[in-house]
Amino acid sequence: MRRKIVAGNWKMYKTPAEAVSLVTEILRVAPPRNDRDVVVCPPFTALSRVSQLLKGSPVKLGAQNVCWEKEGAYTGEISAPMLRELGCEYVIVGHSERRQYFREDDALIAKKLKAVLAEHMKPILCVGERLEEREGGRTNEVLASQTKGALGEFDATQVRGLVVAYEPVWAIGTGKTATSQMAVEAHQFIRQLLAEMFGAGLAGETRIQYGGSVKPENAAELLREPEIDGALVGGASLKADSFLRIVHAG
Numbered sequence: 001m002r003r004k005i006v007a008g009n010w011k012m013y014k015t016p017a018e019a020v021s022l023v024t025e026i027l028r029v030a031p032p033r034n035d036r037d038v039v040v041c042p043p044f045t046a047l048s049r050v051s052q053l054l055k056g057s058p059v060k061l062g063a064q065n066v067c068w069e070k071e072g073a074y075t076g077e078i079s080a081p082m083l084r085e086l087g088c089e090y091v092i093v094g095h096s097e098r099r100q101y102f103r104e105d106d107a108l109i110a111k112k113l114k115a116v117l118a119e120h121m122k123p124i125l126c127v128g129e130r131l132e133e134r135e136g137g138r139t140n141e142v143l144a145s146q147t148k149g150a151l152g153e154f155d156a157t158q159v160r161g162l163v164v165a166y167e168p169v170w171a172i173g174t175g176k177t178a179t180s181q182m183a184v185e186a187h188q189f190i191r192q193l194l195a196e197m198f199g200a201g202l203a204g205e206t207r208i209q210y211g212g213s214v215k216p217e218n219a220a221e222l223l224r225e226p227e228i229d230g231a232l233v234g235g236a237s238l239k240a241d242s243f244l245r246i247v248h249a250g
């Protein structure tokens with residue numbers, strides 16, 4: 001049985017003080033259930049303070065991005081060792097907003113994955129098709145090219161602990177959710193790809209989350225599916241109440 005994982009991607013929301021309030025409320029209102037991994041991914045500027053608050057709690061810390069290099073003259077960047085030292089266990093890599101606004105391609109994403117894995121953190125690799133790609137019947141082609149493009153250079157021992165987030169781009173921040181059947185089909189396809197690349201054992205243990213307008217109202221239906229190993233939550237993770245209702249759904 002794969003342990004489900006619900007992660008909140010706070011994007012560019014919450015100052016450090018606001019982040020402290022949100023995480024304090026998450027920890028106060030209800031202890032997250034212990035049969036699931038719960039992760040919060042604040043902006044870089046709030047990681048240190050959130051990390052202090054999470055010490056001794058079951059909630060884990062994640063980052064939203066990382067530089068591919070360990071250190072050097074890369075003005076404005078943050079490296080994997082820096083994130084590791086702050087207590088991050090997870091790092092989101094290849095989010096569609098980074099692909100779209102920051103021109104991240106599969107080769108760069110592969111380098112970032114390598115940097116995260118080298119520090120023994122778990123990448124959350126985001127893949128997903130755009131609306132025109134789904135409508136053009138190219139969903140599987142896109143998922144295959146993103147998955148192989150990012151993971152093609154690794155072997156099974158290197159990617160143990162990896163989490164994949166299936167995030168159809170047309171569902172992110174739009175209020176449109178993939179039906180659970182669409183999500184299950186995409187997850188099965190990704191798992192099959194992982195089996196071809198790394199073997200059935202690794203594919204069977206790798207968690208694949210769904211992301212795209214997950215809300216308390218639709219979370220139970222998605223999370224009840226055995227093929228859906230959790231959720232990557234954007235907008236609804238910015239309030240303790242809605243995030244915790246998703247954590248406890250299904």
Ligand code: PEP
Pocket residue numbers: 009011167171172173174175211212213214232233234235236
């Ligand atoms: C995301 O940021 O990964 C995401 C899925 O956002 P939202 O839940 O707001 O669609």
